[in-house]
Amino acid sequence: MIKEFEYFAPKTVAEACSWLSQYKEEAKVIAGGQSLLILMGQGLVAPEYLIDIKGIADLDYINFDDKEGLRIGALTTHRAVEKSPLIRNGFSVLSEMELMLATVQTRNWGTIGGNLCHADPTGDPAPPLIAMDAKVKLVGSSGERVAALEDFSKDYFETILQADEILTEIQVPKPPPHTGTAYMKFALMEGDAAIVGAAVSITLEPGSGACNDARIVLGGVAPVPLRAKRAEQMLVGKKVAEDLMAEAAQVASGEARPTSDMHASAEYKRELVKVFVKRAARQALERARKT
Numbered sequence: 001m002i003k004e005f006e007y008f009a010p011k012t013v014a015e016a017c018s019w020l021s022q023y024k025e026e027a028k029v030i031a032g033g034q035s036l037l038i039l040m041g042q043g044l045v046a047p048e049y050l051i052d053i054k055g056i057a058d059l060d061y062i063n064f065d066d067k068e069g070l071r072i073g074a075l076t077t078h079r080a081v082e083k084s085p086l087i088r089n090g091f092s093v094l095s096e097m098e099l100m101l102a103t104v105q106t107r108n109w110g111t112i113g114g115n116l117c118h119a120d121p122t123g124d125p126a127p128p129l130i131a132m133d134a135k136v137k138l139v140g141s142s143g144e145r146v147a148a149l150e151d152f153s154k155d156y157f158e159t160i161l162q163a164d165e166i167l168t169e170i171q172v173p174k175p176p177p178h179t180g181t182a183y184m185k186f187a188l189m190e191g192d193a194a195i196v197g198a199a200v201s202i203t204l205e206p207g208s209g210a211c212n213d214a215r216i217v218l219g220g221v222a223p224v225p226l227r228a229k230r231a232e233q234m235l236v237g238k239k240v241a242e243d244l245m246a247e248a249a250q251v252a253s254g255e256a257r258p259t260s261d262m263h264a265s266a267e268y269k270r271e272l273v274k275v276f277v278k279r280a281a282r283q284a285l286e287r288a289r290k291t
Helices: 013-026 036-041 078-083 085-090 092-099 104-109 112-118 126-131 229-235 242-255 266-290
Strands: 006-008 027-030 049-052 062-065 069-073 135-140 143-148 153-155 166-172 179-186 196-204 211-219
Touching: 013 027, 013 049, 013 135, 013 166, 027 036, 062 085, 069 085, 078 085, 078 092, 078 104, 078 112, 085 092, 092 126, 092 179, 112 166, 126 179, 126 196, 126 211, 179 266, 196 266, 211 229, 211 242, 211 266, 229 242, 242 266
Parallel strands: 006 049, 027 049
Antiparallel strands: 062 069, 069 166, 135 143, 135 166, 179 196, 196 211
């Protein structure tokens, strides 16, 4: 049963931050409620004040230019990301990721910023966004700051957000030429949370075709989305082939920090990392060769 709370519906970011500054840890921000309301119903979270930012229209947008790259407002719904022609044409991995995320009903109301702030390590958006070197803009009563999305999550369901801050924007740089990115996950049923997810981005050197840069990000196998940096370095400076991808996937499996749960043992999750890193790397490589 959800405990009683006082409800606020700010229409501006400044108004939301002002209330957060006043109530601090006693308040929770709700953007779509797809995750928070479940926790409240289970009695795991019981805020005295609920600040509903869904009505801040200024945070619902998808923009792009060659210099600034992609900008997604925090209140943009998953469905809007999935259907956006701009994203499908230039950042297709995000549209593909959204198709794997929950159900159409959830995607129609849930927001991408809310998903990131929930900080569930099995969440779908963070791995491909981190693979594309995304940043997030955080705004509080004392100003704003920009942080790498890689550093945004601190632990299970914890972020670097201060008590009076909200996430307002996701920033994704324009991919370098000859770059391909792919995201894949293993779930028990279509739309379920990832038991293991893997995002891989590969940039090829023009002419030689060697790997100029690589990013491998794992979901569901650590308290936060995890960069497999040793596996990444195995690819850089080399021509990527099947055997090298298999070796990198093996190393990534060793970098993972899974725990056993009701869905799978830690050992099984490590095996899944091997499989899905290799599959995602193969697809990223094919895309890099075509760009």
